[in-house]
Amino acid sequence: MKAYNPHEIEPRWQKAWAESGIDEVREGDERPKKYVLEMFPYPSGDIHMGHARNYTIGDTIARYYRMKGFDVLHPMGWDAFGLPAENAAIKHHSHPAKWTYSNIATQKASFKRMGFSYDWDRTVVACDPEYYRWGQWIFEQFWKRGLVERRNSPVNWCPSCKTVLANEQVIEGRCWRCDSEVEKRDLTQWYFKITDYAQELLDDLDQLEGWPERVKQQQANWIGRSEGAEVTFTLCSPDGSVPENPTDDDLITVFTTRADTLFGCSFFVLAPEYAGVADLVRGTEYEKPVMDLVEASKKVTALQRAQGDHEKHGAFTGRYVVNPVNGQKVPVWVADYVVADYGTGAVMAVPCGDQRDFEFARKYDLPIVPIILGEDDPLYPQLKSEKNRVVTSVDWDAAYDAEGYLVQSGEFTGMKGGKHSEGEAAVVAKLEEMDLGKRKVEYRLRDWLISRQRYWGNPIPAIHCPKCGVVPVPEEDLPVMLPKDIDLAAGETLATHEEFINCTCPKCGGPARRETDTMDTFTCSSWYYLRYTDPHNDQQPFDPAKANAWMPVDKYIGGIEHAILHLLYSRFYTKALRDMGLVNIDEPFRNLLCQGMVLDEHGDVMSKSKGNVVSPEKMIDAYGADAVRAYILFMAPPEKELLWNEDGLAGLYKFLNRAWRVVCDLMAQADDETLFEKADEKKAAAARKQLVRERHRVVGKVTADIERDNFNTAIAAVMELVNAASDYLHVVAPDARAEGADDAVLARDVAETIVKLLSPITPHWSEELWCTVLGHEPSIHEEPWPTFDPEKAKSDEVELAVQVNGKVKARITVAADEAEDAIKQTALSAVSHALEGKDVKKVIVVKGRLVNIVAK
């Protein structure tokens, strides 16, 4: 018997598969398609266990579907633009491309060693001009359709990466990439109007039945739809008089979800960044304190806010606005707790019903007028039908933000108040009637800031002409190539590269300057899955017919850290491209599997600084790729974290050895007499029966488990079949398995079944046994998946637990098709000792499982 030697068989089969092109996609195939995709990696260096896990899961699924008779697209590429390459280039005085392509080569070699079945002919590398050309083209199509905007506003700036960041890339006030504190700056930047799709991005989450609930929840929270109303207040003149015929300049609008509390508005607050703040106070005694506050709030970093420093600061502007529902004048303040870019940047403050307003009112001694009360509030009996203000202060220590009844609220007094309440609807109706308010939906989602002040990215294809303004680069001139001669270490950037910058305006032909910002790397990863469907197209980003044939991705596998960023952006791209007629789908990813992290044995994140990184390469050196793959899938369900434990890996290696021997022993003929003793025929018959049952049961179990991503229990089931085969081998001697005998047929069937069931997981191990021990031609990976007969998985006798009042008291064995009455009788007599002195009230028979006797 040949021993299992992964180090010999793995490279041999990898070479053979590459030569035969077995993993390449066949175009024009008649079979139904499956598009299995793993998130493409950033070429940061050697692969780590997270990669190994992600891609092992995907490869197993892809191989399974091939055997199930699908035409499978399973591609791989690299998300190759980004800052680490630039930093490496600065450090080593070289070019980012050098570092990037060298890492790609390293990673690709590792992926091949893992035995991943990618169609390498379809590789997409994001920094390849053949790819980024079409990223620019798509940018221009978005531009044409009004999805691109250039505007000045406060943005997140990372001082360490020296670039702006999208909202989604700021995590607790820090840069997602380098962890530096993010600053606010006023800059003119490029945006994608993802907010145009806010409602659809929210609604279509319902279509995504194959997505984890928590990811959908996170996206819904991020989009943050909020239903409310706009309410218009009139600004009083500097002398405090109410303008008789107010112009648009005299009106200030707020967004609120609680119009029902409008009668409790006792002051009015503008964000420090609110556009008209300076004009309101210019030349007055209030100018200095207000403008000091505006300056100070710029210095309060997002980080300080994230860390819970919610001390509110404000300053009075000296101006007043008129409350539209009761005509009351309320003071206008500027305060740093109002967010400038949500709603209108102004809020009506109702301190009795909003905790933030309450805190601010207490700090600056502003009135707190109770206008919504719970029935158990001590003030309620006094105020419950009071329409006018009689109480204008409270001794509460927090706002009342629950549902309640409106009081001191004019005609609305007595109505129910709260979000989406009767009172809210009535107030909004009244405002609409007066033409001073209307229903409004707001979203938390902001437009996607896509420009970056970095070299190693996709250049934004725009030209600044002093005469014509900002104009797109003509399509035939795409791509705008990144200049290769740049010395980043010397501080050069695109903005200092005169040769790159100087150009002529495509409209007027005059001298012009090229845009020097590049696009966020997330633009590259927002459509790569479409490029895979037609990777060599040099006429368009992809042929819509090909994309439509393959899309959507049937199974998308990647890390949960992309729950918002990448997945939201990709959904947006897909919808925008759909509206341009390039694809006919609404959503790119039908099923999403978010794999858990790989942690060290103590549950800590693996990191170079901690020195606890386990290298996949070293594990392959020690145990072979198949054992590593099987271990990764066996030790935890895919979405859970995996605690690395090398003893466990050794265990899987031992299992592959044991299963190898069992397969060989099953195929051994009578000449190999030393192996087993001859057993009596009765035992042998029972062992045969048992093995047949296990064979059918396990195929059913493994198939169902792989379909629902339970690879750990699928492997456990194969282990059970191997154990059953081993038991059988101990009873049935090899000479019973001579050529042509029933046992020979059974033994071969079980051997082939084991090898096939493991082949998506351990492709080299299976291929070797298939071709040598089982004597077939390559390749097992083109064989059909084993089938099973549920009838044959059934046993003709079953053991039932007999419970008395829910506690197991005995076990009985009955024929599988035994009648219920007979089962009851058997059960009752089996537990007669436990029933003495009791009345049997009821007997419940659960077929195939148990009998429960209720007795008192």
Add this chain to the structure above:
RNA sequence: GGGAGCGUGGCGGAAUUGGCAGACGCAGCGGACUUAAAAUCCGCCAUCUUUUGAUAUGUGGGUUCGAGUCCCACCGCUCCUACCA
């Protein structure tokens, strides 16, 4: 503060709709083989108890013939989010 999820042996984890808790594996213990070790093969392995049996899925209640699973409250942990009016 808001949202989502999770608590099962020494460890990783099983348990489709409520139906015999602990599959499968790791570690451990015992045995066979061996001069010996490794490898391999066989057996044991939740807790208490001599057997019978009793107790066990974070804690306390509830629904049910029956609860790891459903409901309520509490405790603990993890992730996401954060002044969004």
